[in-house]
Amino acid sequence: MPLLHNASSVEVLRTAAFIAATIASFAIVIAIVFSRQASAEDGQAAFNNACRTCHSMKADDNRLGPNLHNIVGRKAGAAGGFAYSQSLQNSGVTWDEATLDKFIAAPDSVVPNNNMKPFTGISDANLRATIVGYLKSGAAAPTAN
C-alpha cells in the first residue's frame, strides 16, 4: 500500500510539472507577441512625446523644426523651405542611426551651435533607440504623422 501511494504522488507531481511547463510556454509566447506590438507603438509614442511638438514625419511639413521625412540617410540641412542655422546647414553631416542617436542625446555634440532649442537631450539610451527606430520605419508608414 505505501508503495502504491508513493507511485501515485510521483505521477501527480509529474502531471503538475507538465501543466506548469505548458502554462509557462504559453506565457512566454504571449509575452513575445505583446512586446513586438508594444515596440512599434512605443516608437510612435516616444516620438510624439519628445519630438512632435516641433517635427512632423511628413515630407514638406516643416513646423518649428524641419520635417523628418526619410531622415535616415538624408543630408543635414536639406529640408526645402526651412530656415536652418548656419551651423546645421554647413555641418556636412549625413544622418544615420549613430549620428541621430548622438544628436538626440546631446545636439551640440554633433552640430555645435545648432538651433534645436529648447531641447535638452535624452539621456536614456533605450528611449533614444526606440525613437531612432521609429524615425527609420515611421518615415515610410502610411500613418506617419
Ligand code: HEC
Ligand atoms: C523645441 C523644438 C524641437 C524639439 C522638441 C525637437 N527638435 Fe529637432 N530640430 C528643431 C529645430 C529648430 C531644428 C533645426 C536646427 C537648426 O537649424 O540648427 C531641428 C533639427 C533636427 C534635426 C536635423 C534635421 C535636418 O534636416 O538636418 C533632426 C534629425 C532632429 N531635429 C531630430 C529631432 C528628434 C528626433 C527630436 C525628438 C527626440 C527632436 N528633434 C526634438 C526643433 C526641435
